[in-house]
Amino acid sequence: MPGCVVSPRAETPQVGGEQQQARDTVxxxxxxxxxxxxxxxTTDQVRIRGELCEITGEPGxxxxxxFTGTRGPVQFAADRVTG
Numbered sequence: 001m002p003g004c005v006v007s008p009r010a011e012t013p014q015v016g017g018e019q020q021q022a023r024d025t026v027x028x029x030x031x032x033x034x035x036x037x038x039x040x041x042t043t044d045q046v047r048i049r050g051e052l053c054e055i056t057g058e059p060g061x062x063x064x065x066x067f068t069g070t071r072g073p074v075q076f077a078a079d080r081v082t083g
Contacts, residue, residue: 001034001035001038003034003035004032004033004034004035005032005033005073006030006031006032006033006048006049007030007031007033008028008029008030008031009029009030009031009077028051028053028079028080029056029077029078029079030048030053030077030078030079031075031076031077031078032046032048032075032076032077032078033073033074033075034059034073034074034075034076035073035074036062036070036071036072036073036074037071037074038074040055040059040074040076041055041059042055042056042057042058042059043055046078048078048080051080052080053078053079053080054078054079054080054081055076055077055078056076056077056078056079057076057077058076059074059075059076060074060075060076061074061075062074062075
């Protein structure tokens with residue numbers, strides 16, 4: 001979708017559990033700021049920099065930009081999990 005801003009997340013989600021004990025897991029996390037009014041769901045996938053990512057958590061609608069007073073972006077986390 002044009003008009004999105006993508007930034008790398010400083011923190012990656014915690015990984016653990018028996019299923020991952022013998023695996024080399026890599027998680028790449030992004031924060032996405034999508035255009036106002038765009039419709040995203042936790043079941044959606046997005047392509048970021050050529051890689052398919054899962055939306056993690058509930059997308060949040062800023063409703064109003066706190067700096068300009070105009071309609072704000074829709075923000076969500078997206079992760080690429082391999083391994």
